[in-house]
Amino acid sequence: MIQEQAGVRPSIYEDYHRMLGCGEIDAALLALPTSLNPEVAEAALSHGCHVIAEKPVAASLSDANRMLPWPERYGRVLMIAENYRYIPAYRRAVGLIAECAIGEPKIVRWSLHAYVGPDSPFYTPWRLRPKHLGGYLSDGGVHEAAVFRMLLGEVESVSGVVCSIRPDLPPADTVSATLRFAGGALGTYGKTYALPAPDSPLEVAGEDGVLLVWQDKVQLWREGAKVQEWDEPLQYNGAVEMYKDFAQAVRSDMPPRSTPAEALADLQLIAAILRSSETGKEVRVSEVQ
Numbered sequence: 001m002i003q004e005q006a007g008v009r010p011s012i013y014e015d016y017h018r019m020l021g022c023g024e025i026d027a028a029l030l031a032l033p034t035s036l037n038p039e040v041a042e043a044a045l046s047h048g049c050h051v052i053a054e055k056p057v058a059a060s061l062s063d064a065n066r067m068l069p070w071p072e073r074y075g076r077v078l079m080i081a082e083n084y085r086y087i088p089a090y091r092r093a094v095g096l097i098a099e100c101a102i103g104e105p106k107i108v109r110w111s112l113h114a115y116v117g118p119d120s121p122f123y124t125p126w127r128l129r130p131k132h133l134g135g136y137l138s139d140g141g142v143h144e145a146a147v148f149r150m151l152l153g154e155v156e157s158v159s160g161v162v163c164s165i166r167p168d169l170p171p172a173d174t175v176s177a178t179l180r181f182a183g184g185a186l187g188t189y190g191k192t193y194a195l196p197a198p199d200s201p202l203e204v205a206g207e208d209g210v211l212l213v214w215q216d217k218v219q220l221w222r223e224g225a226k227v228q229e230w231d232e233p234l235q236y237n238g239a240v241e242m243y244k245d246f247a248q249a250v251r252s253d254m255p256p257r258s259t260p261a262e263a264l265a266d267l268q269l270i271a272a273i274l275r276s277s278e279t280g281k282e283v284r285v286s287e288v289q
Contacts, residue, residue: 057263059132080263086238102206160273165194
């Protein structure tokens with residue numbers, strides 16, 4: 001319907017190599033199982049296409065590391081579609097912290113329920129038989145990793161445990177972790193895909209106040225009372241701004257905000273939590289390769 005209204009007749013290919021070889025494609029959006037990102041992204045880049053690929057960046061850290069030099073090697077934009085980087089409420093919180101609205105951040109906590117049932121659009125065969133590390137825990141967890149890093153910088157070390165509540169969401173569907181940020185803040189992060197329940201806001205507490213952050217609003221609290229609130233209507237989960245950033249990167253020499261390196265750092269944080277659960281020890285994020 002949209003194509004008909006725009007007067008466009010889409011071409012349909014059964015082989016992406018033939019599609020890329022047609023010489024008519026300037027940019028490609030890869031909405032594929034994570035494990036296919038490196039193979040198809042490099043093929044598109046080598047045919048002169050700019051690429052925006054769905055998150056996580058790759059199924060493993062080693063595959064993600066291979067992708068880092070590709071923008072320079074092929075002279076094209078390679079962006080990872082981590083839309084949480086573009087959600088206005090999170091951007092507002094980043095600005096407030098930078099302006100010292102709460103003083104130096106000391107504590108952050110986030111508890112989420114991202115229920116995935118058989119009727120969910122995310123209940124897909126490739127996610128139910130994941131080739132990417134952590135399954136749902138990395139597929140969605142890179143979103144929270146991106147926000148944590150935007151707000152408070154790099155995470156130095158983690159302690160975490162994961163478990164499986166529902167066997168249809170392998171290899172695990174629930175995580176609980178503590179985060180030690182390089183800047184000195186401490187954090188807690190909990191998420192489950194197995195059980196439905198309302199989410200709690202992201203809380204960032206500093207010496208002079210607390211920020212409560214939802215996807216569509218931000219509140220500033222001081223001394224137990226709300227002193228200011230910003231409504232940040234959520235439209236398309238930040239996707240419009242994300243694609244604007246991609247277009248701007250294509251038109252200019254400036255890289256997008258969501259580079260392969262940023263996406264790798266997000267995935268590395270989740271990988272460190274998984275490693276901590278396996279070993280029962282605190283893990284330095286930078287040492288997980």
